Amino acid sequence: MQGLYPLFTAIPLAAAFLNLLVTKVNKKAADYIAFVVAAVLAVMAVRMLFEAPFSYRVGGWSAPWGILLVSDGMSALMLTLINVVSLLAIVYSLSYMTAYTAKPKYYSLFLLMIAGMNGVVMTGDLFNLFVFLEIASIASYALVGFGTEHEELEASFKYLILGTVASTAILFGIAFLYSMTGTLNLPDMARQLEIVGINRAVAFVIALFIMGFGLKASTVPFHAWLPDAHPSAPAPISAMLSGVLIKALGVYTIARIMFNVIGPNGMVSSLLMFLGALSMVVGVLLALGQSDFKRMLAYSSISQIGYITMGFGLGLNPAVPPAVAALGLFGALYHLINHAAFKSCLFLCSGAFEYRTGTRNRFEMGGLMRRMPVTGAACSIASLSIAGVPPFNGFWSKLVIIMAFMQAGYYVYGSVAVLVALMTLMTFIKLQSSVLFGQLPARFAAVKEAPVAMVVPLVILAMLCIGLGIAYPLFGESVLQAARDSLLDKLAYMGYIIGG
Amino acid sequence: MILYFLTLVLFVMGVYCLIAKKNIVKKIIGLVIIDYAINLFIILIGYRRDGVAPILFKDMPMEEFARHSVDPLPQALVLTSIVIGLGVLALQVAICLRLYEKYKTFNMSEINRLKG
Numbered sequence: 039m040q041g042l043y044p045l046f047t048a049i050p051l052a053a054a055f056l057n058l059l060v061t062k063v064n065k066k067a068a069d070y071i072a073f074v075v076a077a078v079l080a081v082m083a084v085r086m087l088f089e090a091p092f093s094y095r096v097g098g099w100s101a102p103w104g105i106l107l108v109s110d111g112m113s114a115l116m117l118t119l120i121n122v123v124s125l126l127a128i129v130y131s132l133s134y135m136t137a138y139t140a141k142p143k144y145y146s147l148f149l150l151m152i153a154g155m156n157g158v159v160m161t162g163d164l165f166n167l168f169v170f171l172e173i174a175s176i177a178s179y180a181l182v183g184f185g186t187e188h189e190e191l192e193a194s195f196k197y198l199i200l201g202t203v204a205s206t207a208i209l210f211g212i213a214f215l216y217s218m219t220g221t222l223n224l225p226d227m228a229r230q231l232e233i234v235g236i237n238r239a240v241a242f243v244i245a246l247f248i249m250g251f252g253l254k255a256s257t258v259p260f261h262a263w264l265p266d267a268h269p270s271a272p273a274p275i276s277a278m279l280s281g282v283l284i285k286a287l288g289v290y291t292i293a294r295i296m297f298n299v300i301g302p303n304g305m306v307s308s309l310l311m312f313l314g315a316l317s318m319v320v321g322v323l324l325a326l327g328q329s330d331f332k333r334m335l336a337y338s339s340i341s342q343i344g345y346i347t348m349g350f351g352l353g354l355n356p357a358v359p360p361a362v363a364a365l366g367l368f369g370a371l372y373h374l375i376n377h378a379a380f381k382s383c384l385f386l387c388s389g390a391f392e393y394r395t396g397t398r399n400r401f402e403m404g405g406l407m408r409r410m411p412v413t414g415a416a417c418s419i420a421s422l423s424i425a426g427v428p429p430f431n432g433f434w435s436k437l438v439i440i441m442a443f444m445q446a447g448y449y450v451y452g453s454v455a456v457l458v459a460l461m462t463l464m465t466f467i468k469l470q471s472s473v474l475f476g477q478l479p480a481r482f483a484a485v486k487e488a489p490v491a492m493v494v495p496l497v498i499l500a501m502l503c504i505g506l507g508i509a510y511p512l513f514g515e516s517v518l519q520a521a522r523d524s525l526l527d528k529l530a531y532m533g534y535i536i537g538g
Numbered sequence: 539m540i541l542y543f544l545t546l547v548l549f550v551m552g553v554y555c556l557i558a559k560k561n562i563v564k565k566i567i568g569l570v571i572i573d574y575a576i577n578l579f580i581i582l583i584g585y586r587r588d589g590v591a592p593i594l595f596k597d598m599p600m601e602e603f604a605r606h607s608v609d610p611l612p613q614a615l616v617l618t619s620i621v622i623g624l625g626v627l628a629l630q631v632a633i634c635l636r637l638y639e640k641y642k643t644f645n646m647s648e649i650n651r652l653k654g
Contacts, residue, residue: 165615172622176629183633188640189651195562195633196652202569202626203556209576209619216612217583266652 039085043094043107046082046117046156047170049075054149061142068142069132075149076125079156083121086114087517091524093162093534101535102226106162108534111520115371116159116290119378123282124152126495127274130386133491134273134393144184144272151177151278155286162534164212164222171208171287175201175254178283182271193263193270200263204253211246214239225535228299228528236303244306247295248313255288257347258317261340265324268339269332269398273389276332280339281382285374289343293350298531302363307355314348315451317341318458325465331388331400334469335381338424341458342377346370348451349439353525358446365445368522369438372514376423376431376506383420383499387413390488390496391473400469405478409485412493414474416500421470423503425463431507541582549575561644562637566630573623577616584609 053075060067091110095101128148135141154174161167179201183194216222218239219230234240253260264284268276296306321341328334349370353363390413391406392398407414423430426437436459443452487493524530552575555568585608592610594603634644641649 165618169618169622172626176625179629179633183636186636191633191637191640192649192652195630195637195649198626198630198633199556199565199569202630203572205626206569206572206576210579213576213580213583213612213615216580216615222611270652 039082039089040092040094040109042082043092043109043160044096046079046121046160047153049079050149050153050156054146054153057142057146057149065142068145072128072145072149073132076121076128076152079121079152080125083114083117086117089114091530091534102221102223105166106223106225106534107160108162108225108531109160110524110531110534111517111522112290112294112524113159115375115517115521116286117156119375120152120155120159120282120286123378123382124148124278126382126498127278127386130277130389130492130495131272131274133489134389137393138184138272144181147177147181147184148275148278150174151181151283155283158286159290162224164215164224164227166222167224167291168205168208168212171254171291172205174283174287175205178275178279181275182267182279184272184275185270190270193266197263197267200253200260204250204260207246207250207253211243211250214243214246223535224294224299225532228301228532229535231300236300240300241305244296244300244303247292248306248309251288251292251295252313253288255284255292255343255347256317256340257288257313257343258320258340259313261317261321264340265333265336268336268385269330273332273385273392276336276389277382277385280336280385281378284339284343285346285378289346289350289374292347293525296350296354297525298528301528302354302356304356307351310351310354311348311448311451312351314344314346314351315454317344317347319344319454322458322461322465326461326468329399329401331391331398331403331469331473332385333398334400334465335384335388338462338465339377339381341462342373342381342424344458345436345439345455346374346377348455349373349442352442352446352448355446362442362446364522364526365438366442367525368518369435369442371518371521372438373432373435375518376435376503379499379502379506380420380423380432383416383496383503384424386492386496386499387417387420390492391417393488393492394485395482400472402479403473403482404476405474406482406485407474408478409482410487413488413496416496417474418470419500419503421466423507425466426459427463429504429507431503431505434507434510541585542579545575545578545582548578560646562634562646562649563644565646566627566634569630570623570627573619577619577623580612580616580619584612 057068057071094107096105151174154170157170158167179198182197183190219227221227256264268279318341321337325334325337349366353367355363423432426433440452440455552568552571556565589608590606592607
């Protein structure tokens with residue numbers, strides 16, 4: 039697998055452009071190309087989970103000069119997440135996207151987005167990370183506005199402006215780091231920063247990165263674009279954006295740079311914990327009053343990202359015992375994959391309801407459980423998972439995060455997490471009661487179950503929601519702990535510059 | 539130092555243009571100015587007074603070259619960054635045109651269907 043590592047970006051990048059050429063001849067080919075590419079990538083990504091950590095030198099150039107690709111527990115976890123969710127989203131698109139014109143262009147943008155996200159989580163070079171981040175971002179701006187109606191264009195434009203500001207801040211930070219360390223290679227930069235220490239310039243870079251990557255992850259002061267952008271995109275794209283993109287571009291990059299390059303630091307830790315708690319509270323409060331199904335889910339994404347950010351913040355704290363910090367980080371990683379499973383499932387469900395009923399307003403729906411039993415069941419399972427009802431996955435990850443905060447002595451943050459979990463439960467009970475149960479409006483009496491291609495991904499994701507909760511002993515020991523250890527072990531990360 | 543200061547002035551002008559102007563075309567121009575300011579800043583990192591181009595000829599002594607040449611890496615970064623900026627700009631203008639087709643205005647405060 040080592041020699042094949044760059045293919046994770048090369049295949050989707052090539053397929054994105056090939057797709058446009060081939061569809062000039064044959065319109066049908068786009069579906070097959072996208073599906074085959076996504077399936078191959080998903081299989082490769084799952085295999086990466088069983089690989090020992092290694093680093094790959096692009097073009098054979100040795101480390102501080104050439105570009106380095108790093109594969110460790112965290113990268114493998116993120117690759118699996120990205121490629122599995124994108125395979126499911128592409129299967130869903132096969133029938134959902136027939137309502138839109140220009141399907142081949144949609145697949146090309148989708149594949150570009152996958153290439154960008156895979157690149158971000160693989161690379162060990164800071165500027166390379168920026169380039170891939172921009173590829174994924176540009177594709178996502180275009181995909182948000184794909185419907186080209188009033189609302190979609192407006193949301194896309196807002197997202198585009200704020201995303202560009204974020205990218206500018208990130209580039210500014212990269213320029214600063216380069217001028218201080220004289221390198222762009224992340225492991226090498228970690229070494230140079232050990233010598234430089236945390237001076238004022240590094241603190242400024244941290245601020246720029248938290249703003250830039252925080253905007254991509256939509257933590258609260260930087261969240262304004264998300265509730266517009268995510269609901270405006272087509273449903274599979276909403277699932278990708280909420281389930282994967284904000285994590286790959288925002289949360290992962292913050293974690294990688296703060297843990298492996300800059301290192302545990304009290305200031306960053308308290309900042310991330312505060313922003314996380316703020317996101318949790320603000321997100322869930324705004325979600326409560328929404329009438330639009332997808333907008334409610336988008337606000338709840340902000341709230342759930344808050345849990346993850348807060349867990350990472352605790353993991354970065356040098357003042358708490360290492361075991362507790364590791365527990366917090368573990369909970370954050372666990373919640374990260376869980377959130378990808380249930381939020382993607384919920385967004386795909388909302389798309390299935392919209393596909394059959396033609397509305398996204400939850401007060402206009404009702405009693406759909408009887409007409410669309412499979413979609414309804416998947417939606418229920420995902421809602422119970424996000425609300426933290428045992429034995430579904432969301433319960434366990436929230437429990438781990440709350441336990442870590444209580445053990446660390448942050449009782450206020452711990453209580454806030456409990457309170458937000460209860461309010462999330464309330465939000466999703468409201469959602470369930472207005473969409474799935476209650477009176478079925480007369481005009482939806484003839485509504486049928488969604489097409490097979492849309493139902494299959496829903497069922498798989500719903501099963502993942504249950505499986506990630508119950509079958510934790512099967513994967514938790516190996517996968518999650520490998521990811522956690524790769525973030526905590528800064529020395530090992532610095533060592534990637536030699537190996538390869 | 540004066541060069542860094544002028545770059546900062548350019549950057550602040552861009553931020554002002556982005557925040558204070560209602561017209562979306564002007565907002566895009568503001569973003570482009572910010573982008574140029576950052577690019578200039580990156581170039582300045584590698585700049586050296588009386589430096590020579592970072593091309594090593596056969597007859598040039600190595601130490602002499604290392605003492606006088608500018609840092610080539612920021613120049614490569616800026617090239618990439620300009621290309622990315624071009625891509626983003628193209629998309630911004632395209633969406634801006636589509637917005638004008640739909641709303642018949644460039645005024646951001648009249649493009650406000652999404653709220654809450």
